[in-house]
Amino acid sequence: DTGVSQDPRHKITKRGQNVTFRCDPISEHNRLYWYRQTLGQGPEFLTYFQNEAQLEKSRLLSDRFSAERPKGSFSTLEIQRTEQGDSAMYLCASSGINNEQFFGPGTRLTVL
Amino acid sequence: AQTVTQSQPEMSVQEAETVTLSCTYDTSENNYYLFWYKQPPSRQMILVIRQEAYKQQNATENRFSVNFQKAAKSFSLKISDSQLGDTAMYFCAFSRTGGGADGLTFGKGTHLIIQP
Numbered sequence: 001d002t003g004v005s006q007d008p009r010h011k012i013t014k015r016g017q018n019v020t021f022r023c024d025p026i027s028e029h030n031r032l033y034w035y036r037q038t039l040g041q042g043p044e045f046l047t048y049f050q051n052e053a054q055l056e057k058s059r060l061l062s063d064r065f066s067a068e069r070p071k072g073s074f075s076t077l078e079i080q081r082t083e084q085g086d087s088a089m090y091l092c093a094s095s096g097i098n099n100e101q102f103f104g105p106g107t108r109l110t111v112l
Numbered sequence: 113a114q115t116v117t118q119s120q121p122e123m124s125v126q127e128a129e130t131v132t133l134s135c136t137y138d139t140s141e142n143n144y145y146l147f148w149y150k151q152p153p154s155r156q157m158i159l160v161i162r163q164e165a166y167k168q169q170n171a172t173e174n175r176f177s178v179n180f181q182k183a184a185k186s187f188s189l190k191i192s193d194s195q196l197g198d199t200a201m202y203f204c205a206f207s208r209t210g211g212g213a214d215g216l217t218f219g220k221g222t223h224l225i226i227q228p
Binding site for chain 1: 116149155156157158159162203205209213214215216217218219220221
């Protein structure tokens with residue numbers, strides 16, 4: 001499978017715990033995006049990388065959220081001190097030279 | 113900031129019928145890109161169709177076509193000869209750069225149900 005992959009697919013955690021999600025983009029894509037999707041809503045943009053550089057961050061990305069893409073390949077999204085309001089689907093997408101964003105299956109986070 | 117509005121939370125049509133999903137947006141940009149994405153149940157989002165604002169011709173992809181009205185800031189999706197596999201959430205999205213150098217701004221989505 002050469003699409004965007006995300007791990008884990010589901011994560012249940014207790015409030016206050018830290019969680020980390022991983023995204024592996026399509027191999028030749030140099031841009032990578034993170035979105036958050038809550039029930040009944042469209043995805044909301046969080047942040048985007050071009051290669052290893054984080055070029056844009058949404059105001060939705062609070063200080064408890066951090067994203068990295070250390071070698072310009074896979075990316076991680078960490079949420080510290082999780083809150084119930086963080087419960088959502090976290091989507092990753094990547095794009096190449098034609099700018100079309102290809103989405104992964106998402107990581108569903110439930111904070112108890 | 114851009115906003116995207118989808119005013120139809122849910123639509124239901126019979127198989128083989130034609131259905132039109134509505135989308136309006138607000139932006140001060142003159143050049144931009146609009147998209148329709150499909151999110152089937154428990155499956156990942158896929159691009160259905162894309163329109164560049166500088167192109168007057170409406171985009172078409174097989175059974176899917178758009179009606180792009182730039183002055184009215186309207187971007188509707190028409191699905192002809194609808195099929196059961198078209199059942200999904202459909203999201204309208206906006207990008208300043210074509211989806212490359214910025215994040216997409218999505219509407220809340222329309223849940224389309226194709227009845228047999």
